[in-house]
Amino acid sequence: MANKRPKPEEIVTKLRQVEVLTGQGMPRLDAIRQIGVTEQTYYRWKKKYGGMGADQLKELKRLQKENERLRKAVSDLTLDKLILAEAAKGKLLSPARRRACIDRVRAELIVSESRACRVLRQHRSTQRKVPAGRPDEERLVADMIGLTRQYGRYGYRRIAALLRDAGWHVNDKRVERLWRREGLKVPMKQAKKGRLWLNDGSCVRLRPEHPNHVWSYDFVHCRTDDGKAFRTLNIIDEYSRECLTIRVDRKLNSGNVIDALSDLFILRGVPSFIRSDNGPEFVAQAVQDWIKAVGAKTAYIEPGSPWENGYVESFNARFRDEFLNGETFYSLREAQILIEEWRKHYNTKRPHSALGYRPPAPETVVTMDRRPIMH
Numbered sequence: 001m002a003n004k005r006p007k008p009e010e011i012v013t014k015l016r017q018v019e020v021l022t023g024q025g026m027p028r029l030d031a032i033r034q035i036g037v038t039e040q041t042y043y044r045w046k047k048k049y050g051g052m053g054a055d056q057l058k059e060l061k062r063l064q065k066e067n068e069r070l071r072k073a074v075s076d077l078t079l080d081k082l083i084l085a086e087a088a089k090g091k092l093l094s095p096a097r098r099r100a101c102i103d104r105v106r107a108e109l110i111v112s113e114s115r116a117c118r119v120l121r122q123h124r125s126t127q128r129k130v131p132a133g134r135p136d137e138e139r140l141v142a143d144m145i146g147l148t149r150q151y152g153r154y155g156y157r158r159i160a161a162l163l164r165d166a167g168w169h170v171n172d173k174r175v176e177r178l179w180r181r182e183g184l185k186v187p188m189k190q191a192k193k194g195r196l197w198l199n200d201g202s203c204v205r206l207r208p209e210h211p212n213h214v215w216s217y218d219f220v221h222c223r224t225d226d227g228k229a230f231r232t233l234n235i236i237d238e239y240s241r242e243c244l245t246i247r248v249d250r251k252l253n254s255g256n257v258i259d260a261l262s263d264l265f266i267l268r269g270v271p272s273f274i275r276s277d278n279g280p281e282f283v284a285q286a287v288q289d290w291i292k293a294v295g296a297k298t299a300y301i302e303p304g305s306p307w308e309n310g311y312v313e314s315f316n317a318r319f320r321d322e323f324l325n326g327e328t329f330y331s332l333r334e335a336q337i338l339i340e341e342w343r344k345h346y347n348t349k350r351p352h353s354a355l356g357y358r359p360p361a362p363e364t365v366v367t368m369d370r371r372p373i374m375h
Helices: 008-023 028-034 039-049 054-087 095-109 113-120 124-128 137-150 156-165 172-181 254-268 285-293 306-322 332-348
Strands: 214-223 229-237 243-249 273-276 297-300
Touching (some): 008 039, 028 039, 054 095, 214 306, 285 297
Antiparallel strands (some): 229 243
C-alpha cells in the first residue's frame, strides 16, 4: 500500500524534529533518515515550509483556500460571460428559442445543462419538455406558408383572416406564434408623417358616413418592361374601401377622368363628395363644372398634404407594395388585364384591417339547394 502524502502540519513537525536532532549534535543526514524521507524531499520541504509556525501555516492554508475560491469564481464568471456571448447572437424571446440556444451553447462550450439553464434563465423542466404541438399544426403551417408565398406582403393578421375563410378555426395569436417561429415576419417601413392642417377637404374633417358618401381618386405611375411609362387612375369608395375602378393607359387627362366617373355614376349613382389632391387633371375647370352639374361636390386637400387624402393614398401604397413592385409588364394590355384581376382580388378576397379583416366587397355564393324556387 502506497504511503499517504503527509499533511502540511506533519511536514512542519518533521522539520522541527530535524532541527531538534541536529541541535543535539546528530549529523543532518542521520536526522533526515530518522524522519523517514530522502535528502531531496527534506530540502524541498524546507524550502516551502521552513521557518513556519502553526499560526503561519494556518494562515497559509486560509490564503490557499481563498485563492482557490477566487480562481473558481473568476473561472465561473468567465464561463458565464462566454455563455452569454454565445447566446447574444439572437434574441431569446421565447422558451423555444432559449431551448435551441442552450443546446447550441452546450455543444460549443461543453457545459452542463444546469449551468446553461441558470445563466440563460431557463427552467430545466422547460428545457427538457419539448412541446409536441397540435396534430394539425403541420398542415396549418403549410397552408400559412402557401398563403404567404402567394401574398408576400400580407402580415399575419391578414393571413389569419384568409385561413379562417379557408375553414381553419384559428385565432390571430396562434397564427402570430407560428408566424414568428417560421421567421415570416414582414418588416414594415415607417412612413414619415407631416402636420395635418385640417382644411375642409381633409379626411379628418370630411369623414365618410355611408357608401357613396365620399369617393376619392388619385394617379399612380408605373412602367412596362420596355421602359415606357403608364398611369393608373384609382377610384375608391372611402366608406366601404372598395376599389371602384382602375383605369390604365399611357396618358390620362381630365377627359379620361370625366369618362371614368361617368361610367361609375351610371352603375353606382352619384356620390356626395369626390376627394382629390390638386393635380391638374382634377382641378381642371371642365372636371369641376361637370361634377357640379351632376350634383356632386369636390373636396380638394391642402396642396402638398397627401396625408389629408389618406384613404386613397393608403390604397395606392398597398397597390404598389403588394402588386406593382412584384410584377413585370411586357405590354400595356398585359398591365390592364393583370391590374383588373388584382382589383377584383382586392375587393372580393383580400382581408382589410379597417373592416375587421373582411374584404370590401366579398363574393356571394348561393348553393343550389338554397336558391329560391320560382313558381
